[in-house]
Amino acid sequence: MGHSAKRRGGDRHGAQPQVTRDSGAGARGSRILLVTPGPGTAAVLLREETGPGHVTVLCLEAGTESERADFSRAAAEAGSRGCPVDGAPRGLPAENLVRALLRHLYDVAPDRVLTCDPLAGRDAAEADDAGEREGALALAVLDAVEEYQRETAYPVFTDCRVLDRRAWPAPVSRPRYPAPTAWAVRGTDGRVSAYLPVPGAVARWTEGADGRWTGPALLDAPGLLPALSVAQGPDGYPALVGLRRVRRGEEDWNVEVVVALQYQTGRPLGPWRVLANPHRGEPLLGRYVGAPVAAYDDGGTLYVFLRNGYDTLNARHQRADGSWAPWFHLGGHKAADEIVAMRTPRGRIDLIARMRDEPGVVRWYRAGPKGAWEADRGPNVHALPGSLAAAPESGALRYRYAETGELCQWGWGAYGPVGLNGPAVRGRVSAAPGVAVGGWSCTVLAAEDEQGHCVIGTHVDGRPDSGVWWSPTGQRTLIPPAVVRDREERVMIATLGPGARLAVARQAPDEQALAFEPWLDLV
Structure with missing residues (x-):
């Protein structure tokens, strides 16, 4: 089921009963709600905002004097870039957090929410109380945004940021769930649709037969995290593959991989099918899997890959009869949270994973249609984090060179990359x-x-x-x-x-x- 963005009433949280959005908001910028544990983290995220937009900041803690001063400097810099901040951070209570967040959502009516990492503290070095609080805050934000969307039918694009405090010369962040690359696809009738994930739903825009667009419609997917991979098979039907959070108790949760097909353009999305995850018997590890990546080979076989809780890789594919083969472990190379699947000139699927502990990538491939997956350390690819992109139209990989930031393309079977002479991009x-x-x-x-x-x-x-x-x-x-x-x-x-x-x-x-x-x- 889905619903289009429109005005709705009936708030049961004591806030405004209706949300209105100014039709001129796009000209002025976004309404951004930034939710972090303290002002120090908020300062990092503010410095990365290019604007235009208007920012309201919520924090659990007042922070130290140094953190508050850093926030003030970051807010002044953001304002000079056309991204003014609505005063000092507003405080959040330790109790009834989702309810408090809902009140602020109704007050601000944001179209974007920036928050911290739901998986904060998963590494041994970060497994402390601060990491646990950060993760709990992010989960509360996802819950509140999902409920807000159900009540208002407005999509709120939510970006969960992973903070790297050791980066030089200053801390930086990256998305825990990167936006999909092929998020606009042409359907079997020639019309184009766009798909982007929000908490608990997929926002879809659809081109009409007259060239006019409708949307965004919210395609319900309760528990869906803002992670989505869009793949289109030889039959022209897009497959949407995502991660859905499932509760197993008051504070216990896990995630499962889910997939749904879009058959006719603009019609309801097919039902979400559960593919579980490789850690069915290890729920504490299962919640730490990475965002899935999906791709079809030329024979119409759909493959799904993801980083598991041990930072190695798993794969699963759909058989010819529609059933799914079990999850298969690809091996022991430690992978960063960045993988791409690309179609080779032979019509097969290769998986490229950026390595976690050293420069370079690992390429996983199959020598034949029924061959075993093998690892190849040969590709001469040293990519900046967050820049790997498959180029299935040419069996190539595009990325930014780690040393210089230059745009490059590595061709299938080539030794080295070709520079694309591009501008500075991210x-x-x-x-x-x-x-x-x-x-x-x-x-x-x-x-x-x-x-x-x-x-x-x-x-x-x-x-x-x-x-x-x-x-x-x-x-x-x-x-x-x-x-x-x-x-x-x-x-x-x-x-x-x-x-x-x-x-x-x-x-x-x-x-x-x-x-x-x-x-x-x-x-």
Whole structure:
């Protein structure tokens, strides 16, 4: 079942009975609710906000004098970037936390929530009371946002951040659940849909037959964490694979991998099917699995991969009769929380995992359709965390080089990478091949630059070494853009802009160069 974003009443928490959203919010920026244990952590997240937006901060603790001073400096810097902060942090009670968070959600009516890591404290070095409090706070935020969405039908894009306090020269954060890359897909009828996860649901936008868009509709998935992988099979049906939190007691919980199929564009999503997780008998480990990654091979077999609680890798695939083979352990290489699955030129699936304890990646592959999975340390890939992206259109891997931050592409079977001559970007690069540009078949790339704008690149299919031409768009985006070809084989760029609103730009027809029609910003 799903419901579209609209006004709803009937709040039972003593807050405003209705939520209203100004239609001009996208022009001014996002309403951001930042929820952290204390002002020191809030300062780190504020420094990473590029704006525009208006921030309200909630903290469990007042923090030290030094942390409060650091927060004040970070708030002043954020305001100079067009991201003003609504005064000092508001306090949160230790008891009835979800209820208190709901009151603030109704008061602020945010479209984005930034909070801490639900898995804080999972490593032995961090397994202390502070880590436990941080994880408990994040779980309460997820619960409150999910209930708020059920009552208002508004999606709230929630980003759980992992804090690295040892980073130099200053602490930084990264997302626990990165946004999906191929989050916009063309259905079997040629219409494009966009899918992004929020707590307890998937937000879906749908292109109509007349080119107009509807959404976001919330596709209910109680307990769904903001982690989603979108894969499209040879039959054209998108598969949505995510993580769902399940309660086993008042404070005991675990996660399970779930999958659902979208058959007809715009119609209800198929039922969520439970794939459990590799730690069915170890619930305390099961909650620590990483975000799943899904991919189809050319034969139509759907594979799901994830990092397990021991930081090694597991895989599962769907058999021809629709049943699922058991989880299979790939081996002993310790993997970071960053894996990508890519289709090789032979139509099979390779898994690339960034190593946890040393530079480089491990490539997992099968020598034949029924062969055993084997590990290959050969790929000469040294990637910045958070930058690995599969390029199934060419059997390649795109990433930022760890030493310089330069955009690179490593081709299947190649020794070294090719530079893409791109601008400074963050996150992952997405792309679509086979786009007609001036009589050439080209690959169009899209990324988010360091100022939070969408940038677009293009090169001849399979020849990034011949030159990549990049252009700025000036379009703000909160996550790496998606690239997809529409029913007319024109390329479409999709972004999630300020106000957490979908914006799309379609390739202009009959152009000798790559040009786009004006951005369509969905209200």
